Amino acid sequence: MNLAVKDIRHNIGRFLLTGIGIGMLLMMVMGMLGIYRGLIQDATLLIDRIGADVWVVQYHTRGPFAEVSRVPRNLVDRVAAVPGVLNAREFVYHTIQREKDGRPLRMGVLGVSWPLDKGQWLPLVAGRPLMQAHFEMIADRKLGLAVGERLKLGKETYTVVGITRGMVTSGGDGLAAFSVKDAQAIQFDVPPEATRLERASRRARTSVSDIGASQPLILDRASGALAAIPALGPPMLSAVIASLQPGVDPESVKKILSGWRDVSVFSRDDQRNLMLEGAVEMAKKQIGLFTALLTVISAIIMALILYTLGLFT
Numbered sequence: 001m002n003l004a005v006k007d008i009r010h011n012i013g014r015f016l017l018t019g020i021g022i023g024m025l026l027m028m029v030m031g032m033l034g035i036y037r038g039l040i041q042d043a044t045l046l047i048d049r050i051g052a053d054v055w056v057v058q059y060h061t062r063g064p065f066a067e068v069s070r071v072p073r074n075l076v077d078r079v080a081a082v083p084g085v086l087n088a089r090e091f092v093y094h095t096i097q098r099e100k101d102g103r104p105l106r107m108g109v110l111g112v113s114w115p116l117d118k119g120q121w122l123p124l125v126a127g128r129p130l131m132q133a134h135f136e137m138i139a140d141r142k143l144g145l146a147v148g149e150r151l152k153l154g155k156e157t158y159t160v161v162g163i164t165r166g167m168v169t170s171g172g173d174g175l176a177a178f179s180v181k182d183a184q185a186i187q188f189d190v191p192p193e194a195t196r197l198e199r200a201s202r203r204a205r206t207s208v209s210d211i212g213a214s215q216p217l218i219l220d221r222a223s224g225a226l227a228a229i230p231a232l233g234p235p236m237l238s239a240v241i242a243s244l245q246p247g248v249d250p251e252s253v254k255k256i257l258s259g260w261r262d263v264s265v266f267s268r269d270d271q272r273n274l275m276l277e278g279a280v281e282m283a284k285k286q287i288g289l290f291t292a293l294l295t296v297i298s299a300i301i302m303a304l305i306l307y308t309l310g311l312f313t
Contacts, residue, residue: 018305025298031143032291039287043170044272046110049121052089052241052259053250053267054079056257062264064093064238065170065271066278071263072233075240082256084248089113091239092183095169098153100144107176108169111238112184119162119177127162132180138162142174154189158182161176170280184235199223 047065056071056079063069079088092111097104112119118129119138127147130136137158139145158178167175178186190198203223212217221229244253250267252304257265266274266292276284 053244054242056240070236086245088242090180110177111180113180138177140167140174
C-alpha cells in the first residue's frame, strides 16, 4: 500500500487522468442506461397517460401507433353499448411537420374526444385544458410555444391555451392536443386546387352514370362539399378507446369486441408490447447492444486497472 501511495505521489498527473477517465467511462455507461430507459418510457408514455383499458382499431392492424388505423365514428356508440364499458371515446393521432420562424416544427397531433375529454389528464405546467370545441390547443413546452401564441395549421389558426411538460412521441417530438374535429381538419387538410379537382372528378364520374344522366340535380350534389353528400361518411378516427367499469374483467369485454369482424381489440398491455416490439424495436435493440458492449468493455478496463494497482500492494 505504501508503494502505491508513493507511486501516486510520484505520478499525480497520471493518477488524476486515470481517475477522470474511469469516471467518464462510468458516466457513459450510466448515460446509455438512462437513454435506453428513456426510450422505453417515451414510447409508452401516451398509452400510460391516457389510461384506457381497451383499444379498438381497424381490423388486422396494430394501430394507431404501430401503423395507420381507420375506424368509423359510429364505432364509439357500438363500443359504449357493450356491457361492462364505462365510457368510449374518440381517438385521433398522427404526426405532422410544419415550418415556424424559418425552422422545422415537428409535432405529434393528438385528438381528444371533447367535451368528454378536455385534456385534463395532461400534466399542465401553465394554462388550462381545452374549453372550446375548436381553435384551441395544448402544446408541450418542447415545441417552443407559449400560452396565448397563435399557430396556423392548415386553413385554421389555433391558440395555445395550455403548456405540458414531458409529453412527447416515441420519436421524441413534442405532443400537441386538439379536439378530435380539429385534429381531423389538420390531418385531412388539402389545398383548394386539390378540392376543386376532386369535385370536378366526382361530377365527371357521375355524369357518365345512368343516375347522373336521368337526374341532372345529382350532378350539382356530386360537385358540392363532401359533407353535403350523404353517401360519403365523415372523416375516420384512428381508434376508439374505452374505460371499463370497476370490477369488470377486461378479458370478457375484449372477447365480446373480438367477435366483431371489422375491428381488432387490444388491452393496454397489448398496446405497450406492440410499441416496444414494433415502432421502437430496432432503436431499442441498437441502444441495448451498444449499452451492453460499453458495459463489458468498461468492466474489462476497470478490472485491468485494479489488477495493475494491486501489483503494488
